[in-house]
Amino acid sequence: MKKKIVIVGGGNAGSVIANLLAEKLDVTVIEPNDYHVYQPGLVDYMIGYVNREKIIKPINVLLKPSVRLVKARARKIIPEDRAVITEDEKKYEADYLVIATGGENKALFNIRGYHTLAEGDNIREIINSPKGKNFVIGSLPGVIKCPAAPWEISFLLKSKYPEANVTILIPAKQPPPIQLPISTLFSKIASSLGIKILKGFVIGEVNYDSKTIISTEGEKTSFDNLIIDTPIMTTFPDLADNSGLIPVDKHTLLHSDGVFVVGDANNTPTPKTGAAAHLQAETVVNNILAEVEGNRSKELYRGDAMCALYTSRREGALVWLNYDRSKVLGPSTIYRYMKEMFINLYWSSLNGSIDVLLKPMISAIGRGK
Numbered sequence: 481m482k483k484k485i486v487i488v489g490g491g492n493a494g495s496v497i498a499n500l501l502a503e504k505l506d507v508t509v510i511e512p513n514d515y516h517v518y519q520p521g522l523v524d525y526m527i528g529y530v531n532r533e534k535i536i537k538p539i540n541v542l543l544k545p546s547v548r549l550v551k552a553r554a555r556k557i558i559p560e561d562r563a564v565i566t567e568d569e570k571k572y573e574a575d576y577l578v579i580a581t582g583g584e585n586k587a588l589f590n591i592r593g594y595h596t597l598a599e600g601d602n603i604r605e606i607i608n609s610p611k612g613k614n615f616v617i618g619s620l621p622g623v624i625k626c627p628a629a630p631w632e633i634s635f636l637l638k639s640k641y642p643e644a645n646v647t648i649l650i651p652a653k654q655p656p657p658i659q660l661p662i663s664t665l666f667s668k669i670a671s672s673l674g675i676k677i678l679k680g681f682v683i684g685e686v687n688y689d690s691k692t693i694i695s696t697e698g699e700k701t702s703f704d705n706l707i708i709d710t711p712i713m714t715t716f717p718d719l720a721d722n723s724g725l726i727p728v729d730k731h732t733l734l735h736s737d738g739v740f741v742v743g744d745a746n747n748t749p750t751p752k753t754g755a756a757a758h759l760q761a762e763t764v765v766n767n768i769l770a771e772v773e774g775n776r777s778k779e780l781y782r783g784d785a786m787c788a789l790y791t792s793r794r795e796g797a798l799v800w801l802n803y804d805r806s807k808v809l810g811p812s813t814i815y816r817y818m819k820e821m822f823i824n825l826y827w828s829s830l831n832g833s834i835d836v837l838l839k840p841m842i843s844a845i846g847r848g849k
């Protein structure tokens with residue numbers, strides 16, 4: 481009889497695991513939404529480069545036919561039983577349980593982030609019909625999705641509206657050493673575009689009447705349009721550590737015996753990116769197959785993540801890092817094309833069909849100078 485796996489969350493990481501294990505295991509995905517959003521494409525959508533059809537697809541067409549898709553929201557995970565209970569009080573147990581539920585925004589200062597299509601609609605409206613030309617972009621302290629996104633939005637806004645005042649708020653005074661090359665390049669691009677950077681600016685108060693933000697150190701800045709991302713936390717706070725995310729072994733992605741946590745939901749010290757979610761999913765698939773089929777060795781996830789971003793109307797950059805090193809390439813037109821192209825390639829990445837291209841490319845970028 482086939483081993484059973486239950487995957488909670490059919491987003492980026494969950495779909496990859498389900499599709500790569502389909503046919504080999506008895507696979508169930510528990511997911512409340514009908515549509516999968518290509519979240520990096522939200523930037524293109526908010527700026528107005530693409531329409532919404534380009535960045536969403538029905539989840540049932542993205543999963544292989546042998547995957548059982550249960551439309552439900554999980555309300556409780558019982559790691560010691562490798563079990564999940566859904567909001568309609570059904571219990572699902574398995575040999576392997578994967579938590580791939582991403583992260584939910586913490587609602588702070590009445591700020592809406594930009595992780596969902598509805599939030600994307602709101603920012604698209606702000607960007608394309610702005611109330612004034614004073615834009616403040618940034619994030620609150622904590623773990624945010626794709627830390628490059630606020631920079632990317634700032635670069636695109638300034639390219640779209642060269643006469644606008646664009647300010648980026650960075651909560652950290654200094655980036656962690658591993659991110660220094662990335663932060664240095666982004667700061668250089670921002671300065672060359674005339675974007676004001678406020679480093680160490682931690683939002684302490686947002687006054688929507690006077691349109692001002694005051695930092696925890698008393699620094700004030702005004703805005704016409706505010707685009708701020710808020711930190712994420714897991715939907716299962718009873719499993720979370722102080723970061724708000726679920727602890728795992730950072731190399732095996734194991735939370736406990738037979739229970740893996742992948743992608744944005746776990747506390748691995750790597751930026752929350754789709755590339756990290758994908759590569760973590762691949763590690764989990766390999767290691768489950770090593771146990772089930774016994775025909776391969778187990779592998780370790782080493783923190784690899786990659787992100788292409790727009791730096792202007794014509795150019796882009798490529799960021800790569802793992803737990804030990806980082807590098808940033810560009811700006812160049814090549815990385816801009818790469819980013820644009822991936823909007824179409826993303827859907828194929830969910831069933832592993834472009835791994836033959838993706839995995840060697842990521843490892844070559846990591847190996848190169």
Ligand SMILES: Cc1cc2nc3c(=O)[nH]c(=O)nc-3n(C[C@H](O)[C@H](O)[C@H](O)COP(=O)(O)OP(=O)(O)OC[C@H]3O[C@@H](n4cnc5c(N)ncnc54)[C@H](O)[C@@H]3O)c2cc1C
Pocket residue numbers: 488489490491492493494510511512513518519520521522523552553554555580581582583594595625626629715742743744745752753754755756757786787788789
């Ligand atoms: C604006 C923006 C720009 C980005 N840019 C980039 C980029 O350029 N490059 C890059 O690599 N990454 C980027 N990212 C990050 C990337 O999209 C995420 O890191 C990635 O989607 C995480 O995958 P995941 O599978 O962990 O979570 P998700 O893809 O978010 O999937 C989580 C799934 O779990 C489901 N779920 C949630 N709660 C429950 C529950 N209780 N029960 C059942 N199901 C549940 C959700 O409905 C969802 O389908 C960006 C993100 C944003 C928001």
